[in-house]
Amino acid sequence: MREVVDKLFQGLSIGLGLERHRLKEASGGEEVEYMLKINYYPPCPRPDLALGVVAHTDLSAITILVPNEVPGLQVFKDDRWIDAKYIPNALIIHIGDQIEILSNGKYKAVLHRTTVDKERTRMSWPVFLEPPSELVVGPIADLLDEENPPKYKPKKFKDYSFCKLNKIPQ
Numbered sequence: 394m395r396e397v398v399d400k401l402f403q404g405l406s407i408g409l410g411l412e413r414h415r416l417k418e419a420s421g422g423e424e425v426e427y428m429l430k431i432n433y434y435p436p437c438p439r440p441d442l443a444l445g446v447v448a449h450t451d452l453s454a455i456t457i458l459v460p461n462e463v464p465g466l467q468v469f470k471d472d473r474w475i476d477a478k479y480i481p482n483a484l485i486i487h488i489g490d491q492i493e494i495l496s497n498g499k500y501k502a503v504l505h506r507t508t509v510d511k512e513r514t515r516m517s518w519p520v521f522l523e524p525p526s527e528l529v530v531g532p533i534a535d536l537l538d539e540e541n542p543p544k545y546k547p548k549k550f551k552d553y554s555f556c557k558l559n560k561i562p563q
């Protein structure tokens with residue numbers, strides 16, 4: 394898990410022209426928290442009328458998700474919902490809000506939702522990689538200049554989470 398996490402942060406840092414440890418450090422370094430959630434979506438007689446989870450972006454920096462074989466995850470791209478294909482043994486990686494903020498919007502947190510199945514139970518196991526609650530997260534200074542002013546307010550992760558969960562503007 395550690396190697397996968399380091400590789401993800403490194404690739405994303407390099408993509409921004411930053412030193413490879415930068416995004417992990419800005420997300421808390423070795424203090425990054427791993428929050429496992431277990432989603433259980435029982436069969437639904439009217440999948441056309443229900444969703445598993447409504448459209449959202451994750452609060453995390455990065456999410457690493459293991460799904461079972463029942464498809465249901467959809468991502469919003471080019472103004473439409475696209476089904477994420479189930480690929481055995483593959484991990485699904487989401488960019489979350491904190492990477493969007495750190496990158497000053499160069500990376501976008503993925504908008505996603507889940508559908509439910511008429512006969513089968515869907516499950517998923519996302520691990521949310523989150524900054525420690527007291528860490529202030531804001532756009533990385535190296536990415537800012539006159540043409541690229543900060544688009545997000547630096548904020549403690551716990552305050553960002555509180556506002557998002559209580560639907561208070563950031």
Ligand SMILES: O=C(O)CCC(=O)C(=O)O
Nearest residue numbers: 432446460466507517519
């Ligand atoms: O079940 C899934 O595939 C996604 C779940 C999800 O988006 C979440 O728990 O944040």
Ligand SMILES: [Fe+2]
Nearest residue numbers: 449450451505
């Ligand atoms: Fe999610």
